Amino acid sequence: MLNIKNLHVKLEEEDKQILKGVNLSLEPGKVHAIMGPNGSGKSTLSYVLSGKDGYEVTDGSAQQEGVDILDMEAEERAAAGLFLAFQYPVEIPGVGNMTFLRTAVNAQRKLRGEEEMSAGEFLKVVRAKAKDLKIDADMLKRPVNVGFSGGEKKRNEILQMAMLEPKMCILDETDSGLDVDAMKLVAQGVNALRDGKRTFLVITHYQRLLDHIKPDVVHIMANGRIIKTGGPELALEVENNGYADLLEEIA
Amino acid sequence: MAMDDVQVKDGVDAETVEAVKALSGTYKYGWNTEIEMEYAPKGLSEDIVRLISSKNDEPEWMLDWRLAAYRRWLELKEPDWAMVDYPTIDFQDQYYYARPKSMEEKPKSLDDVDPKLLETYKKLGIPLKEQALLAGVEAPEGERRVAVDAVFDSVSVGTTFQAELRKAGVIFCSISEAIREHPELVRQYLGSVVPVSDNYYATLNSAVFSDGSFVYIPPGVRCPMELSTYFRINAENTGQFERTLIIADKESYVSYLEGCTAPQRDVAQLHAAVVELVLLDDAEIKYSTVQNWFPGDENGKGGIYNFVTKRADCRGHRSKVMWTQVETGSAVTWKYPSCVLRGDDSQGEFYSIAIANNMQQADTGTKMVHLGKNTKSRIVSKGISAGRAQNTYRGLVSMHPKAKNSRNYTQCDSLLIGDKCGAHTVPYIEVKNNSSRVEHEATTSKVDDDQLFYCRSRGMDEEEAVALVVNGFCKEVLQALPMEFAMEAQALVAISLEGSVG
Numbered sequence: 001m002l003n004i005k006n007l008h009v010k011l012e013e014e015d016k017q018i019l020k021g022v023n024l025s026l027e028p029g030k031v032h033a034i035m036g037p038n039g040s041g042k043s044t045l046s047y048v049l050s051g052k053d054g055y056e057v058t059d060g061s062a063q064q065e066g067v068d069i070l071d072m073e074a075e076e077r078a079a080a081g082l083f084l085a086f087q088y089p090v091e092i093p094g095v096g097n098m099t100f101l102r103t104a105v106n107a108q109r110k111l112r113g114e115e116e117m118s119a120g121e122f123l124k125v126v127r128a129k130a131k132d133l134k135i136d137a138d139m140l141k142r143p144v145n146v147g148f149s150g151g152e153k154k155r156n157e158i159l160q161m162a163m164l165e166p167k168m169c170i171l172d173e174t175d176s177g178l179d180v181d182a183m184k185l186v187a188q189g190v191n192a193l194r195d196g197k198r199t200f201l202v203i204t205h206y207q208r209l210l211d212h213i214k215p216d217v218v219h220i221m222a223n224g225r226i227i228k229t230g231g232p233e234l235a236l237e238v239e240n241n242g243y244a245d246l247l248e249e250i251a
Numbered sequence: 252m253a254m255d256d257v258q259v260k261d262g263v264d265a266e267t268v269e270a271v272k273a274l275s276g277t278y279k280y281g282w283n284t285e286i287e288m289e290y291a292p293k294g295l296s297e298d299i300v301r302l303i304s305s306k307n308d309e310p311e312w313m314l315d316w317r318l319a320a321y322r323r324w325l326e327l328k329e330p331d332w333a334m335v336d337y338p339t340i341d342f343q344d345q346y347y348y349a350r351p352k353s354m355e356e357k358p359k360s361l362d363d364v365d366p367k368l369l370e371t372y373k374k375l376g377i378p379l380k381e382q383a384l385l386a387g388v389e390a391p392e393g394e395r396r397v398a399v400d401a402v403f404d405s406v407s408v409g410t411t412f413q414a415e416l417r418k419a420g421v422i423f424c425s426i427s428e429a430i431r432e433h434p435e436l437v438r439q440y441l442g443s444v445v446p447v448s449d450n451y452y453a454t455l456n457s458a459v460f461s462d463g464s465f466v467y468i469p470p471g472v473r474c475p476m477e478l479s480t481y482f483r484i485n486a487e488n489t490g491q492f493e494r495t496l497i498i499a500d501k502e503s504y505v506s507y508l509e510g511c512t513a514p515q516r517d518v519a520q521l522h523a524a525v526v527e528l529v530l531l532d533d534a535e536i537k538y539s540t541v542q543n544w545f546p547g548d549e550n551g552k553g554g555i556y557n558f559v560t561k562r563a564d565c566r567g568h569r570s571k572v573m574w575t576q577v578e579t580g581s582a583v584t585w586k587y588p589s590c591v592l593r594g595d596d597s598q599g600e601f602y603s604i605a606i607a608n609n610m611q612q613a614d615t616g617t618k619m620v621h622l623g624k625n626t627k628s629r630i631v632s633k634g635i636s637a638g639r640a641q642n643t644y645r646g647l648v649s650m651h652p653k654a655k656n657s658r659n660y661t662q663c664d665s666l667l668i669g670d671k672c673g674a675h676t677v678p679y680i681e682v683k684n685n686s687s688r689v690e691h692e693a694t695t696s697k698v699d700d701d702q703l704f705y706c707r708s709r710g711m712d713e714e715e716a717v718a719l720v721v722n723g724f725c726k727e728v729l730q731a732l733p734m735e736f737a738m739e740a741q742a743l744v745a746i747s748l749e750g751s752v753g
Contacts, residue, residue: 105713
């Protein structure tokens with residue numbers, strides 16, 4: 001599904017290399033987790049994959065289903081099935097949540113040459129998915145993320161994911177700023193989307209999210225590279241011992 | 252709150268954006284009708300004023316009025332206090348009267364009108380044959396009828412629905428017709444809201460106005476349909492000086508839509524209109540404008556100079572007026588639709604979106620003059636600047652000593668796109684009694700790169716993303732527009748911001 005080879009990325013404006021040769025391979029339907037100390041490049045990886053400006057790829061490649069995505073515009077990557085759940089979702093005043101969702105769904109369909117969703121169908125679907133995430137009608141009417149609590153913002157990201165039905169989901173610290181209950185709700189939402197075909201890349205600091213969203217593979221990222229890969233037990237190991245040992249191992 | 256209350260049409264509709272994309276981004280109305288035109292000789296003189304008057308078959312008193320205005324204009328000096336910069340206008344280098352030759356004999360019915368003219372209006376999407384559409388926008392639910400008065404250059408081409416309106420007692424015709432058929436009404440009210448001496452361009456307009464709309468709603472009548480006028484400046488170097496007079500008698504209601512387009516030209520064209528609204532007791536007028544004059548090219552060449560005086564006189568108690576405008580075109584915009592809140596308990600509202608892109612300049616706003624007791628006014632102004640444009644909001648809120656308990660709420664928001672444009676706010680607040688309340692809020696913001704990326708990461712391309720964010724910014728004003736205009740306005744907002752990002 002997603003194949004990242006030797007990816008080197010630097011900041012466009014400065015001479016700062018952030019990713020120094022990332023290698024990552026995700027098979028369809030699998031859930032991979034990435035953990036790592038602050039400044040390791042985890043968020044940068046997610047931004048580069050989704051097409052944010054400000055980064056320059058100096059070497060390597062990233063392919064989704066065999067297609068090079070680094071050459072594509074952000075909206076094209078979205079239409080190809082990539083979705084990034086932001087760590088800090090942005091507010092868009094004056095634009096209703098529903099409108100935003102509907103515009104996004106139809107924008108992607110159009111890019112793929114599909115028919116747009118009718119208003120009636122859209123309403124039905126969005127109500128059902130919102131209900132599962134405990135998102136009420138009021139929240140759907142409010143402007144996107146404006147005045148939303150941390151938990152509401154993250155649930156909103158999952159709602160978007162549910163509506164857009166992406167193939168490759170990147171969750172950038174989806175659990176940051178959430179209390180235990182909110183985190184469980186978000187995890188539930190994510191798990192509801194695991195259908196054996198959809199692929200997930202979960203970036204997180206904390207093991208506890210991985211108790212709820214059980215990963216198949218865990219990677220540790222540090223200094224712009226993936227330094228260790230293992231099973232779910234790797235996450236527990238880091239939780240207990242911290243990163244120091246691992247960093248020493250590779251030094 | 253039941254889920255059933257949720258509305259989908261909450262800002263930009265996907266279909267609207269579709270329409271925008273289909274419109275290819277360039278000024279859609281830039282074409283021109285090849286029609287034989289009859290022009291008065293170039294320049295302005297007493298002879299030209301007499302010519303205009305005679306072409307319209309006007310009575311003596313009207314000619315005298317014009318001549319007095321012309322003589323006064325000769326003594327005046329062009330004002331220059333606005334924050335706009337434009338090359339000096341040579342007032343002698345313009346035609347003050349242009350008429351399609353086929354209109355020499357006024358047509359008796361629409362069937363007599365030059366088919367090329369009708370074709371122009373068809374191209375503009377304006378229904379001259381009794382239909383429910385305005386400007387090519389489909390009325391979303393069923394048929395909503397709009398009576399249209401189409402003005403081609405200086406001449407009113409035809410007015411639809413006249414018979415039905417006549418049944419209701421509503422008079423809706425061109426002002427030249429009103430001067431001939433309803434002189435008492437015209438004499439009573441013309442120049443009573445915007446006096447001939449008001450300002451340089453109003454004086455000029457009073458001398459050379461060629462046509463415009465006249466509306467009279469009798470007491471107790473709620474006008475059965477929306478009234479609309481579509482202006483088109485086609486002939487080169489012709490200034491358009493239309494004059495509109497709307498009188499709402501006691502307890503009457505009318506909603507009036509004004510739409511405007513003009514072809515692309517190298518040379519600037521002047522548009523100096525005057526709109527007067529008179530409201531008696533318990534009357535209500537809603538006046539909406541979607542202005543899409545040619546804005547000039549990316550270097551500021553050509554375009555329309557839109558210097559307009561619009562004013563509503565709420566003479567009656569409990570009268571209400573609402574000005575709603577979406578200004579996206581014209582190279583230079585200079586206008587302040589205003590309300591004189593004379594009657595007690597009268598209300599004035601002003602909702603505006605002013606977009607300036609490329610090299611456009613806008614100095615616009617409103618004046619709310621509170622004279623009566625318990626009067627209320629509300630101002631919501633959204634200014635969007637992009638390219639190298641300059642957008643200025645200039646507003647006056649004045650509370651007279653006798654305007655006890657009057658209130659105003661003003662919100663002026665500016666949105667900047669890119670880093671080469673400017674937004675300025677010049678509010679004047681004068682309060683001369685201690686029971687009035689004035690609230691003023693102003694914000695200035697930039698279209699965030701992060702917001703755009705958020706939208707794009709969800710599948711919208713850059714244009715769609717900007718349109719979405721900007722429409723959200725303008726939502727409060729868009730919602731105040733009549734349905735037909737709201738959709739056209741959303742599309743216009745998106746087109747006028749073409750190429751403004753990146």
